[in-house]
Amino acid sequence: MGMLEQAEGASHRPAPVHTHPDEVPLLTALSALADPVRIQLVRELAKHPAWALSCSNFDVPVGRAAKSHHFAILRSAGLVEQRDQGPKRLNRLRREEFDARFPGLLDLTLRADETE
Amino acid sequence: MGMLEQAEGASHRPAPVHTHPDEVPLLTALSALADPVRIQLVRELAKHPAWALSCSNFDVPVGRAAKSHHFAILRSAGLVEQRDQGPKRLNRLRREEFDARFPGLLDLTLRADETE
DNA sequence: ACCAGTGTTCGACAGTCATCGTACAGTGCT
DNA sequence: AGCACTGTACGATGACTGTCGAACACTGGT
Numbered sequence: 001m002g003m004l005e006q007a008e009g010a011s012h013r014p015a016p017v018h019t020h021p022d023e024v025p026l027l028t029a030l031s032a033l034a035d036p037v038r039i040q041l042v043r044e045l046a047k048h049p050a051w052a053l054s055c056s057n058f059d060v061p062v063g064r065a066a067k068s069h070h071f072a073i074l075r076s077a078g079l080v081e082q083r084d085q086g087p088k089r090l091n092r093l094r095r096e097e098f099d100a101r102f103p104g105l106l107d108l109t110l111r112a113d114e115t116e
Numbered sequence: 117m118g119m120l121e122q123a124e125g126a127s128h129r130p131a132p133v134h135t136h137p138d139e140v141p142l143l144t145a146l147s148a149l150a151d152p153v154r155i156q157l158v159r160e161l162a163k164h165p166a167w168a169l170s171c172s173n174f175d176v177p178v179g180r181a182a183k184s185h186h187f188a189i190l191r192s193a194g195l196v197e198q199r200d201q202g203p204k205r206l207n208r209l210r211r212e213e214f215d216a217r218f219p220g221l222l223d224l225t226l227r228a229d230e231t232e
Numbered sequence: 233a234c235c236a237g238t239g240t241t242c243g244a245c246a247g248t249c250a251t252c253g254t255a256c257a258g259t260g261c262t
Numbered sequence: 263a264g265c266a267c268t269g270t271a272c273g274a275t276g277a278c279t280g281t282c283g284a285a286c287a288c289t290g291g292t
Contacts, residue, residue, distance in 0.1 A: 203259040
């Protein structure tokens with residue numbers, strides 16, 4: 001069985017739980033971005049094309065457990081979408097959708113911050 | 117004894133410490149707004165003209181001590197300016213200055229939030 | 233079938249934060 | 263002088279949160 005199957009691969013892994021930005025309260029969005037590690041994740045994510053990076057590709061000064069935790073928060077805030085491909089979990093920044101819900105907030109986060 | 121007298125009548129009270137929005141890191145601004153009580157304070161402040169409200173005029177479900185703490189955080193985030201008048205401490209939302217530093221963030225906070 | 237790589241979950245821990253009650257300090261008024 | 267009002271400072275407390283280590287689960291290749 002070595003066929004190029006992408007639709008029904010009998011994935012025995014629970015799909016990541018997502019929340020659409022439209023269903024995210026403002027407080028949740030602000031809390032998600034009010035963390036240095038998560039800001040770094042979002043910024044690095046924005047520097048690459050969608051689905052280009054898996055979780056392990058991010059260079060943040062925390063272990064895998066904490067990294068997984070941060071991605072869960074970013075998902076529940078409607079900031080990141082994840083898709084499983086093989087053993088990896090590819091990420092995509094939800095630019096348009098999030099910007100439609102919270103106009104300017106993502107641009108603000110991505111912009112170079114002189115006063116840091 | 118005092119020779120360092122202020123111009124206006126000898127205020128023996130320490131003036132509130134302010135931080136200009138230009139000197140506020142993004143993380144500090146987001147953290148300041150990532151709190152339900154402070155969001156409420158900012159919104160209520162925006163509904164009245166500048167210097168119209170003293171701290172005790174705000175109807176938030178916390179005691180005076182916590183309220184004072186929240187105002188200190190809002191000051192240090194460049195969101196609120198305070199001025200003493202008599203026993204009261206009048207407040208003003210730093211709309212223009214904060215919006216120049218973090219464009220759109222204040223509008224985002226003040227806008228009615230359907231998904232709450 | 234084993235194994236290396238990837239990511240999640242669990243328990244535990246330390247640090248931070250929001251809150252309270254109380255005490256304290258100014259201000260203005262009588 | 264007192265007194266009422268306003269706001270801050272302090273200490274304590276409970277809750278939340280970011281972090282880790284270890285165990286676990288899944289995938290794909292050897």
